[in-house]
Amino acid sequence: MRKALLAGLAMATVLGTAACGSDDGGDSGAAGDGGIASTIKIAQVQDQTGTVAYAGLGASEGAELAIDEIQEQGFLGDDVKIDLEKYDTAGEIERASSEMSKAMGDRDVSAILGPVSTQQAATVSPLVGRQKVPTVFTQAGGEGVVTNDYTFRVTPPMESYYASVMDFLEEEGVKTVSVLYNATFPTFAVLGEDDVPALAEERGMEIVQSLPVQMTTQDFSGQAQQIAKEDADALVMLLIAPQSVTALGQLKDAGYENQIVATSVQAAGNIEAAGDNANGLVYPVPFSVAMEDETSDAFTKAFQAKFDEEPTPYAADGYDAMWWIARAIKSSGDSSREGIREGLAKIASEGYSGAMGEVTFDGNDARITGSLVRWEDGKETLVK
Known part of the structure; x- marks a missing residue:
């Protein structure tokens, strides 16, 4: 009976896996068929226009730099490509919900960079949990954002x-x-x-x-x-x-x-x-070009080489978020939504070194020491 039961469970698993894989419609692996896909689509659902567009635009640049490095290093495999698809929330809560729904409805989307505004992020957070799409928020430092197993935040709350x-x-x-x-x-x-x-x-x-x-x-x-x-x-x-x-x-x-x-x-x-x-x-x-630790300095230099300007804290957010996702995929060996969620949680339990220096976590929520800076004559200097 035990052998028959195990055989039945194995068959059910095979059939269940086939059923899950059948909705995927492509080779992205977003539906959970295991392994690392040749193309991984990440959605960025953040302000690209509006009063806080600087946060979304900065995160875009940081994410793009991270993608360049991930692909150039063959970090996930020599032929693995990451596509970043951008959705503009334009500073509006209703639009953030709409754009998140579009991104989550795309079965090729494996993970999302979530809205930078707390009001937007807190509104979509329950939806993220219901749809089970791993979402890494940048900025959005208020309450009600990291509320379930699929919500993560790379920017430490200011408090x-x-x-x-x-x-x-x-x-x-x-x-x-x-x-x-x-x-x-x-x-x-x-x-x-x-x-x-x-x-x-x-x-x-x-x-x-x-x-x-x-x-x-x-x-x-x-x-x-x-x-x-x-x-x-x-x-x-x-x-x-x-x-x-x-x-x-x-x-x-x-x-x-x-x-x-x-x-x-x-x-x-x-x-x-x-x-x-x-x-x-x-x-x-959480980040300044005045920071002197090795990983922060390396990020600053790489960003300047790519964009011919100094990076912002928002660029550091996007950079660390994308690298967190890449580390998650490598850790789980799975670029599906569930594989990324599992990997994000594992990396959070270990911490990592990134643009913001040494990053640790309280659950799925990032923590850093931070740096204190003084603005003087057009530039930041560290307050010792």
Whole structure:
């Protein structure tokens, strides 16, 4: 009876495998037929236009560099090709859902680089779990993103490395802090309302002023006057890139001259338009061209050789995400959706060295030490 049962199970497995493979429609291996396909299609469902297009476009460049390296090294096999297909979410939640549905509906798509906005990512995360398509999110640092076995995040949540900013302020002797934050942006709302006050209290600092603004706020003259009047030792500014440029100018006009700290959103030259008003601004980053470790420096040099410009943290995200997927495929020996999911989880349990340096994980969610940088005269330097 035992032999008959085993034979029956073996036959059922063969039939089940054949049934799964029959929907694939090609040689991509996305449906789960095992092995590494000759062509692996990865979808990038991220902003290519709109207010945060810089994050999606940067991730595209980083992913393209990684694909070049993976193929040139024959990392997955000498004849294995990776196709990156781009879908533009254009800064819209409904469009993100629609584009994700299109990508997941394509049975040749083996994995997805998910939306950079938390609102978009949190909306599509349950769908990812239901459709069982491994999705690596870049940016999207808020809650509700990494929610199931098929959701992964390569960019560490900002609150996981923001303590370095508060340590810096403590070392500078700061006792009083004002907070100006975009309450519509989930990551900044959590930082402004929960994390920064808690970190400040732990270090004996007092939050003397907390001023929320909206994503649509473009004039900060009123808030700047309030901040200058309070004259706290430091200002924690949690705004998206265009808002930061405006706010810094209006803070200067209002007469505020104390230390301002910000976020990685100001990186990648996004603050350059503020000119001299941005000098002295300090912020934490998961990646900067000023980083000196071996893997970060190698990424910077390779990116400059390909694009003739310096890489941004968003490019580092895309680069590390694509290499994570490649390592996952090699680890599992399977470029199907299920093979990639299995491999992503295995690599996460081990960690790796990439553009952002040494990366570890809390479950499927990346963690790094981060670096603190100062913007001065058009470039970032490490804060020692």
